[in-house]
Amino acid sequence: MRLNCTVNGEARQADDVWAGESLLYVLRERLGLPGSKNACEQGECGSCTVYMDGTPVCACLVAAGQAEGRDVVTVEGIADGPVQQAFLAAGAVQCGFCTPGLVVAVHDLLARDSAPTDPEIREALAGNLCRCTGYEKILDAVRLAVQR
Amino acid sequence: MDFLRPSTWDEALAAKAAHPDAVPIAGGTDVMVELNFDRRRPPALLDLTRVAPLTEWGTDGDLLRVGAGVSYRRIIEELGSRLPGLAMASRTVGSPQIRNRGTVGGNLGSASPAGDAHPPLLAAGALVELASVRGVRRVPVDGFFRGPKRSVLEPDELIAGFLVRPGGAQQFAKVGTRNAMVIAVCSFALSLSLETRSVGTGIGSAAPTPLRATEAEEFLSRELDWEARGPVPPSVAQRFGELVAAAASPIDDVRGTAAYRSHALSVLARRTLAWAWKGFREVGP
Numbered sequence: 001m002r003l004n005c006t007v008n009g010e011a012r013q014a015d016d017v018w019a020g021e022s023l024l025y026v027l028r029e030r031l032g033l034p035g036s037k038n039a040c041e042q043g044e045c046g047s048c049t050v051y052m053d054g055t056p057v058c059a060c061l062v063a064a065g066q067a068e069g070r071d072v073v074t075v076e077g078i079a080d081g082p083v084q085q086a087f088l089a090a091g092a093v094q095c096g097f098c099t100p101g102l103v104v105a106v107h108d109l110l111a112r113d114s115a116p117t118d119p120e121i122r123e124a125l126a127g128n129l130c131r132c133t134g135y136e137k138i139l140d141a142v143r144l145a146v147q148r
Numbered sequence: 149m150d151f152l153r154p155s156t157w158d159e160a161l162a163a164k165a166a167h168p169d170a171v172p173i174a175g176g177t178d179v180m181v182e183l184n185f186d187r188r189r190p191p192a193l194l195d196l197t198r199v200a201p202l203t204e205w206g207t208d209g210d211l212l213r214v215g216a217g218v219s220y221r222r223i224i225e226e227l228g229s230r231l232p233g234l235a236m237a238s239r240t241v242g243s244p245q246i247r248n249r250g251t252v253g254g255n256l257g258s259a260s261p262a263g264d265a266h267p268p269l270l271a272a273g274a275l276v277e278l279a280s281v282r283g284v285r286r287v288p289v290d291g292f293f294r295g296p297k298r299s300v301l302e303p304d305e306l307i308a309g310f311l312v313r314p315g316g317a318q319q320f321a322k323v324g325t326r327n328a329m330v331i332a333v334c335s336f337a338l339s340l341s342l343e344t345r346s347v348g349t350g351i352g353s354a355a356p357t358p359l360r361a362t363e364a365e366e367f368l369s370r371e372l373d374w375e376a377r378g379p380v381p382p383s384v385a386q387r388f389g390e391l392v393a394a395a396a397s398p399i400d401d402v403r404g405t406a407a408y409r410s411h412a413l414s415v416l417a418r419r420t421l422a423w424a425w426k427g428f429r430e431v432g433p
């Protein structure tokens with residue numbers, strides 16, 4: 001089937017989409033946007049987090065056809081923002097696999113709440129796993145992004 | 149595989165009647181995991197996310213009617229004060245990303261014994277509304293589950309929503325290894341109504357289906373001091389806990405042993421009772 005949706009503000013089209021494939025697969029393999037990562041394909045890790053119609057979702061759990069006509073924003077669409085800079089400055093990136101999903105989740109948190117408490121930050125990031133940093137640096141990065 | 153995309157409820161029911169083996173997909177948080185891991189290869193997916201009435205809620209006489217497609221996030225944000233037990237359970241589901249997409253209709257559709265929406269719906273005496281081109285029927289939720297991941301839903305039917313009587317004191321508690329992202333080891337929901345002087349219960353993850361503890365309900369509704377709302381005697385709380393545990397038929401699995409589940413259930417029952425009754429005594433009906 002053919003899929004039409006808006007990705008990072010641009011109208012995009014993908015052809016020969018299989019009905020059972022995920023939005024994550026479409027983004028990475030058909031639209032050349034490998035920023036969103038595929039690490040578990042079962043909603044557990046959050047590394048595929050994207051905005052769909054303004055709401056953060058796991059792209060691996062959205063069927064491609066469900067994105068028809070929707071507005072998708074990936075980590076590429078919010079690149080070079082203060083969140084990325086804070087992650088770099090705080091040393092919150094090691095292997096980097098979790099980073100794109102965390103950047104989207106933090107971007108959403110700060111859009112809703114300009115001064116989140118530590119428990120609020122932890123709750124907002126509960127769906128994003130990181131195997132490297134032990135999370136402390138990630139919390140530092142969020143606090144830094146809040147200050148900026 | 150076909151992708152069916154109805155935009156109205158009538159179209160959705162017609163599509164399900166024409167393709168009874170099509171798998172409905174709402175938030176996709178159960179369906180997509182099965183597809184991604186090749187555990188399921190249905191001939192068609194029936195996308196319900198464009199069917200507006202499924203995402204609406206409102207009153208129906210003195211009941212609250214909630215569409216099957218209302219997400220956990222919206223239950224928490226929009227219905228937290230009307231359905232506190234379900235909202236408490238919703239807060240424990242997955243992560244923000246999962247709660248943004250996952251729906252109560254999907255939880256019922258999966259009919260997992262561990263589904264977190266089920267105990268509060270059981271405790272509140274909810275009705276599940278099922279629809280097909282043949283008509284609409286409302287099934288009490290304690291008659292909806294038929295076995296692990298099985299329900300009375302017919303192949304041509306869709307879940308339209310559920311109905312509950314709002315009000316009363318409601319509590320939910322779940323045992324798991326951490327707060328986020330865990331399947332319950334066991335869970336318990338309690339609902340107390342001053343108006344009808346009745347007790348509702350719901351047990352999760354401790355039997356082949358979610359279930360009520362009817363004997364415990366009858367016992368407690370007899371023993372509570374509804375008139376003066378006096379303290380609950382420890383012996384009553386104790387017995388209530390025992391009767392709740394006795395209603396379950398837990399098994400040993402990777403998440404916990406049967407003995408642990410029984411013990412935990414009696415603790416959850418006593419705790420939720422203390423919280424709910426305290427709420428009554430402090431703020432009144």
Ligand SMILES: Cc1cc2nc3c(=O)[nH]c(=O)nc-3n(C[C@H](O)[C@H](O)[C@H](O)COP(=O)(O)OP(=O)(O)OC[C@H]3O[C@@H](n4cnc5c(N)ncnc54)[C@H](O)[C@@H]3O)c2cc1C
Pocket residue numbers: 042043044171172173174175176177178179180181196216217240241242243246249250251252253254255256257258262263264265305306307308329330331332
């Ligand atoms: C990481 C992760 C964590 C999770 N944590 C929890 C948790 O803590 N507690 C919990 O209970 N669950 C949890 N789940 C499971 C899942 O999120 C829930 O069961 C959720 O309620 C499913 O809703 P959905 O809308 O995503 O359903 P879908 O995946 O879209 O559908 C689920 C099933 O219901 C059917 N269905 C959906 N809507 C309808 C309808 N209107 N009529 C008929 N059939 C329908 C589908 O065909 C399918 O069989 C988790 C899942 C993931 C991936």
Ligand code: FES
Pocket residue numbers: 037038039040041042043044045046047048049058059060061
């Ligand atoms: S790849 Fe989607 S949550 Fe892990």
Ligand code: FES
Pocket residue numbers: 092093094095096097098099129130131132133
């Ligand atoms: S930096 Fe490696 S997983 Fe987070």
